[in-house]
Amino acid sequence: MTANATLAPGTYTITVTGSSGTLTHSVTVTVNVVAQAAPVFSAGKLHWTHHLSLAKSGGVQTFTAIVTNPATNDWYVQVHITGTFDTGTPFTADSPVTLVAAGTTLNIVFTASASSAVNFKVSFTGSLTYGPTASSLPFTSPVTKSGAFAVVP
């Protein structure tokens, strides 16, 4: 018995009916569908440069997310960074969609530009969306990770 990965968790009743000629018999089975464990930042780990030097980096921030998939199935995962500069203007960055195999931990590395924020700080929240295919990431991991970095000359 298999179910689509997007099936909502809950209690389902399955009715199995067998028939032969005029003879019919049905049996009901109760199935509890539980959510597969969500991928998470491994030990809350999301790395970035806390003092981003414009001279050294050109204002490009590099994020490294260490993502663990504790589920028994593979998940496609995307890391999102959303936050604001000191002015309140949004700062966003998305990693590539990455396959994280069941029971494994993977480093996902991606970048974002913050060159306009010299002497300002960026405060952000990192989150994970995931799903069964690269084009379908309907779930959001309950674990987020916040942080901040300063942009220096």
Place this chain on the structure above:
Amino acid sequence: MGSEIHFAHLAKRLFVIPLLLLSVFILAFPNLALPHMVAGAVNFQSPAPLEINMGTDRLPSSIHLANGQLWLAWEVISLSGQTSILYITYNGIWSNPQTFASGPGSVSNISPSLAQLQNGTIILAWSTNQTGHYNLYYKLNNNGAWSGTTRLTSTSSDDYLPKLVVATDSTLWVFWERDSNSASCISGLCRQIFYKTLKANQWSSDVSFTTNSFWSSMPGPTATSDGRVWLSWSSSNSASTGFNIMYTVYNGQWSNSLALTSTTTSDTHPDLVADRNGTLWLFFARDIVLSSGTNGVSENDLYYSYSYNTGSSWTSPVQLTAGGTASNPVDSMDPSAVQGSDKMLWLFYSTDVTGGGSSFDLYYIRSYPISTHDVTISSAQYPPFQYPGGLASFGESPIMKINLTITNIGDFTDSISLTATISNITSYNLGTISRSITAGQSLTLTFNWNTTGVKPARYTLLATVTDTAEPVLNTYNNGISARDIVRVIPLGDVDQNGTVTIGDVSVFFYDFGFGPRGNPCPPGHCVYYPFEDINNNGLVDIIDVGIAAFNFGTAI
């Protein structure tokens, strides 16, 4: 017309002179002058969560409404990257968040600021890039309904971080940061503080408050009860140094800018507020280095300084929020403070302390109740008219009784002195009454003004209550000026309209000889009308008629 002079100048002098004397005393005896000097004793309670969600909550803006409610608006950026502005209200309990602005799509609605106009209207200004550049917009809220959107600035630069304050003269001030590109600025990026005002329904043009080559960012203004407008902001004179907090004061013109902090890291997002005890508070975020090296870690923590002498001196910064560690930094920033009607100072801010740094949420810290000394003249009562020397025929005394009610809205029993003056061209000092008044008590004190020989005119009543324990910023309600409304009317003005007209005099001639007093009034006309018996001899005689005729044409 009766003689008149402009009493506003006199009122100002009567108010300013004690302030000047107090200022001199403060300078001479800084440790003795202010019995309310307990600001350092203000303690803060533990932080408490207010809004917890998975997005990034930042830049709260708080106001205390005239009806005692608190309103709080802030910016949220969701995990999907959409910015929104939410707001909640507090009336003993917090309301659910309501969306003020959100989207659509790539449009960002950021950095809200709240204020209440003196007519009760609530205004919320914010920055949005719906035209391609960030400009300022606002909406008004009357009786719970928001108006349409009005554009406040139009620039091809970017306007951020609007901050609203309403001064005691009803002027609405809007301060903000304007960022533009120019080779003449630090790193080719100009950051200047701008402002504009709304006065008598007229918006001024945009004014560049800072014009030097420094970066001037993140304005944090406040308005105090003495009519002044204070502006703090973060200033940096080069790209290689962080920000420090500067401030200046507007009292008809801007004072010189002064530095409030001096740090080797960076002080940002200043917020000024005056508490009910007249203490000025500066809250700000300071960058604290947790580890050094190639990828050293730092965090923002909230700090405060305060001034108990309206800015003459400020304390050294004190750390308010607890920090984290290099492996688990905790940022606290974006302070917005307001004095609540519950006597507590409320400080709202953004922090990622929840869940060991899982997202930025809104927290608040309250002070314990702040006690103060505060007295006010809550009412003034006096007769609607007075004849010079009184008119005995209808029982009017030559002594006008002026009742002034003093209310102690502070928290202590105080000794007060009440002084009253009646003025036109001639000034009459009614004296000083000293009493003790307990917290919450209202006390009516009576001044006697002998009007014998006083010239008919409209007089101005000036009264001032003095409480030596009262902080300067609480003295704004210590005086009244009832201008030209104490009426001493001429004899012969039988209808008390302030003028002896032909109608008044005609009545005297018509009633000449009527009397004696005590006779009943037949329908249509009195045989004895006491306002006509000026010499109080029981009938309207030639003396009365003569006085009325003499005063014919006298007006006040």
